[in-house]
Amino acid sequence: MEQTDTLICITCPMGCALAVTHEGQTVVRVTGNHCNRGPRYAQAELTDPRRMVATTVKVRGGSKPLLPVYTAAPFPKGRIFELLDALRRLEVDAPVRADQVILANALGSGIDVLASRDMA
Amino acid sequence: MKQNYDVVVIGSGPGGLAAAIAAKRAGAHDVLIVERDVEPGGILQQCIHNGFGVEALKQDLTGPGYAQRFINEARALDVDVLLDSMVLDVTPQRRVTACGKQAGLVELDARAIVLSMGCRERTRAQIRIPGARPAGVYTAGTAQRWVNVEGYMPGRRFVILGSGDIGMIMARRLTFEGAQVERVLEIMPFLTGLNRNYVQCLLDFNIPLQLSHTVKRVLGNKRVEAVEAVQVDERWQPIPGTEEIIPCDTLLLSVGLIPENELSRQMGVRLDPVTGGPYVDEGFQTSAPGVFAAGNVVHVYDLVDWVTEAGLIAGRSAAEFALGKTGTQPAQRTCVTKAGENVRYVVPHRVDAEALTRGPVKLQMRVLRPMEEPVWVEARAGDDLIARHAERYARPGEMLSLDLPQKAYDTVRRAEILTVNVVRRKS
Ligand SMILES: Cc1cc2nc3c(=O)[nH]c(=O)nc-3n(C[C@H](O)[C@H](O)[C@H](O)COP(=O)(O)OP(=O)(O)OC[C@H]3O[C@@H](n4cnc5c(N)ncnc54)[C@H](O)[C@@H]3O)c2cc1C
Ligand code: SF4
Numbered sequence: 001m002e003q004t005d006t007l008i009c010i011t012c013p014m015g016c017a018l019a020v021t022h023e024g025q026t027v028v029r030v031t032g033n034h035c036n037r038g039p040r041y042a043q044a045e046l047t048d049p050r051r052m053v054a055t056t057v058k059v060r061g062g063s064k065p066l067l068p069v070y071t072a073a074p075f076p077k078g079r080i081f082e083l084l085d086a087l088r089r090l091e092v093d094a095p096v097r098a099d100q101v102i103l104a105n106a107l108g109s110g111i112d113v114l115a116s117r118d119m120a
Numbered sequence: 121m122k123q124n125y126d127v128v129v130i131g132s133g134p135g136g137l138a139a140a141i142a143a144k145r146a147g148a149h150d151v152l153i154v155e156r157d158v159e160p161g162g163i164l165q166q167c168i169h170n171g172f173g174v175e176a177l178k179q180d181l182t183g184p185g186y187a188q189r190f191i192n193e194a195r196a197l198d199v200d201v202l203l204d205s206m207v208l209d210v211t212p213q214r215r216v217t218a219c220g221k222q223a224g225l226v227e228l229d230a231r232a233i234v235l236s237m238g239c240r241e242r243t244r245a246q247i248r249i250p251g252a253r254p255a256g257v258y259t260a261g262t263a264q265r266w267v268n269v270e271g272y273m274p275g276r277r278f279v280i281l282g283s284g285d286i287g288m289i290m291a292r293r294l295t296f297e298g299a300q301v302e303r304v305l306e307i308m309p310f311l312t313g314l315n316r317n318y319v320q321c322l323l324d325f326n327i328p329l330q331l332s333h334t335v336k337r338v339l340g341n342k343r344v345e346a347v348e349a350v351q352v353d354e355r356w357q358p359i360p361g362t363e364e365i366i367p368c369d370t371l372l373l374s375v376g377l378i379p380e381n382e383l384s385r386q387m388g389v390r391l392d393p394v395t396g397g398p399y400v401d402e403g404f405q406t407s408a409p410g411v412f413a414a415g416n417v418v419h420v421y422d423l424v425d426w427v428t429e430a431g432l433i434a435g436r437s438a439a440e441f442a443l444g445k446t447g448t449q450p451a452q453r454t455c456v457t458k459a460g461e462n463v464r465y466v467v468p469h470r471v472d473a474e475a476l477t478r479g480p481v482k483l484q485m486r487v488l489r490p491m492e493e494p495v496w497v498e499a500r501a502g503d504d505l506i507a508r509h510a511e512r513y514a515r516p517g518e519m520l521s522l523d524l525p526q527k528a529y530d531t532v533r534r535a536e537i538l539t540v541n542v543v544r545r546k547s
Contacts, residue, residue: 008319014512015315034512051320052170054182055296056268063159065271068168070182077324084296098188116168117161117184 002028007045011037018042050074057087057102059119062094068116069102075111083107095120121200121226122150126442127435128216128230129153130207130383133162134424135415136236137190138431139438143234144197146439151199152228154218156206160194161187162238164424166265169289171316176425186424202226210235210387212408231442232410234434235384235398239377239416241286247375251337256344260286260374267293275370279347280304281335284517285313285422287374292321301325302366305333305349307356310490312517314422336363338371347371377420384413392469394459395419399469401454402481403437403446404430412438419467419484422519426484455532457483460500460541462514464488471524473533480523487514487542494545497522501535514542 004021014034020042021029027046030039044050053075056066075083083106092102096119103113126148129136132155143151159165164172167183174180181189194201205220216228241259249257258274264286266272276299280287283306291301304322309332311318322329330349336358337348351362379397381389389398390407397418398406405412414434415427440446455473457466466485475481483499491514498508499522506528514520522540524532532538 008315008323010316010319013314013316013518015318051324052180054169056168056271058271064269066269068182068184068268070168070170070185080296098185116182117165117188 007042009033009038009041011041020046022046049077051077051080053080053083054116055084055087058091059096060091060093062096062119064119067092067094067096067102067119069113070116071106072112072114075106075109079107079109083113087113121152121202121223123228125150125152125200125228125230127151127232127234127438128214128228129234129236129435130210130216131155131162131236131238131415131417132157132160132201132203133236133238133415134164134187134190134427135238135417135431135434136162136234137187137194138428139234139236139412139414139435140194140199141190141197142432142435143232143439143442144194144199146436146443148232148439148442152202152230153194153199154202154205154207154216156204156220158204160191160201160203163261166261166268167289168268169293172424174425175423176428183424190428207383210383210411212387212411214410230410232412232438234431234438235381235389235406235411235413235417236415236431236434237380237383237417239379239420242373242376242378244373247373249335249338251339251348252341254338254340254342254344256340256370257338258370258372260290260372263370263372264290264293267297273297273299275344275368276300277302277368278370278372279335279349279366279368280372280374282306282374282376283308283311283313283318283329283331284374284376285317287372288313288317288321290372290374291327292325295325295327301327302368303327303349304329305335306331307334307352308332309354310515314517334358335371339365344369344371377416379417379419381417384417387411389413392465394465395467397467400467401470401472402433402468402475403440404434404468405437405441410438410441412441419465422517426519426521455501455535456537457499458537458539459485460539462487462489462491462542463540464516466540471532471538473529476524476526476529476532480525482521482523483540484519484521485540485542486519487516490515491542491544495542496545498541498543499524500539500541501531501537504531506531506538510545511542 059067164183164187172186
């Protein structure tokens with residue numbers, strides 16, 4: 001069954017409102033895009049939406065109680081809260097270097113979580 | 121630390137870091153940054169989300185990650201940094217007085233100064249929300265610092281006033297930390313932040329946004345218990361009958377930033393009432409000779425990339441002034457920029473035509489009203505078109521820029537006023 005949903009393309013700041021007609025995960029037609037990156041975005045959003053995730057983990061002996069961390073690559077959107085839970089349980093020791101791996105292969109996704117900054 | 125510096129930079133945010141780096145690179149010997157916080161980086165240290173550096177560095181970094189690069193570079197260039205020290209006074213003779221727990225009272229003399237104190241947030245008093253004064257009303261930036269740096273959650277159920285980027289980013293951040301964000305209210309009929317933040321921070325987590333809505337009243341005695349939201353008309357007047365009580369324990373205000381210019385005002389630097397920052401020329405020199413300004417202290421930027429770029433220009437200009445390469449004679453001929461059709465302001469406020477002999481000069485501006493149609497961003501001297509470029513749309517939340525090309529030298533030299541317009545582009 002064909003279905004039409006509205007998506008806002010965030011590939012560039014223009015933010016086109018895309019009308020995406022799809023059958024399940026297959027895009028049939030996209031309108032409202034100002035360039036051809038719009039349909040590509042729509043397809044990715046339907047099949048495997050991902051987001052960069054940034055949060056904090058506790059740090060022992062650091063200059064601050066929290067260390068900001070981020071995913072090295074966009075992470076599957078549906079598993080963000082699971083990832084946040086895993087990170088909430090973590091505690092690391094200072095000193096930490098920027099881009100040091102804080103959680104390797106997070107939830108088996110193949111994506112590492114890295115430190116955003118140095119912390120003495 | 122020394123007593124005399126070529127360049128003293130006030131504030132270690134991206135604007136100040138870039139200024140110090142550029143000053144060193146341009147040949148200034150002794151460069152010092154004075155910072156009131158215990159670590160460098162400015163507001164970026166609490167902006168833990170990504171999205172920084174996409175334009176200028178072509179990399180998608182977090183706020184702390186972006187700051188780290190410039191902190192490392194400043195360190196590698198031997199920039200002196202005085203932390204935990206608040207600058208209390210700067211004189212037009214460029215004497216800087218600072219005070220801190222570690223350093224005590226410090227007096228320094230600088231050949232040139234770069235002001236880069238950033239901005240601060242508008243508070244409740246400045247937008248006049250009536251009602252009781254219970255605990256639980258904070259600015260979004262204060263909450264951001266608590267949640268991201270200090271590790272403290274200011275509430276469980278939130279309403280956020282203002283659809284600017286900081287408000288939307290905090291809506292997602294609080295959701296990540298297990299809080300409930302009931303609503304984001306925006307008084308304007310359009311989103312004031314970036315679309316990308318609307319999608320990734322609100323839509324992704326089903327946080328409802330209401331445009332043309334504001335907070336009419338805050339309810340609660342000791343602690344916020346609810347806010348009364350209301351729809352407004354085009355003149356921001358509440359529409360009777362549209363009131364709604366939204367239960368919550370915390371109201372966050374994300375209602376705009378104001379350049380931080382107490383020091384500038386004290387020392388008599390002329391300020392633009394529209395931007396809230398100093399009047400500057402194309403090298404970011406203020407009305408006080410040898411005193412430059414960079415970053416959000418001049419006007420509020422939406423992307424840190426342009427703050428860095430402005431800092432680099434200001435730092436280079438400051439070094440040149442300190443080394444006696446410029447500023448010994450007054451500018452030959454400066455031309456004033458003027459906000460024309462659908463333009464709220466233009467920075468820089470003055471352009472010395474001689475600057476065009478070295479390269480193009482970038483003008484930056486904001487529009488008053490959104491135009492969701494193709495536009496020209498143009499600069500004119502009288503009826504002469506000096507430069508223009510096409511944009512697909514223009515929105516108040518997204519700063520525009522326009523390069524004055526070197527070939528405009530003759531026109532700019534003769535002109536007294538350059539008017540910048542954003543007008544419809546007919547196809
Ligand atoms: C709460 C908040 C959140 C923001 N979030 C984002 C975001 O998510 N993305 C984005 O692109 N932009 C964001 N911005 C805008 C951001 O401020 C700029 O992108 C950038 O950080 C501005 O750099 P700056 O160097 O001008 O100022 P800042 O980074 O604010 O640095 C100013 C520095 O000056 C210091 N200072 C001030 N007065 C004195 C004094 N008297 N003596 C000594 N030191 C002093 C301050 O402590 C601070 O370290 C945010 C701004 C605020 C206020
Ligand atoms: S469709 Fe193209 S123009 Fe429109 S937002 Fe996406 S990338 Fe930008």
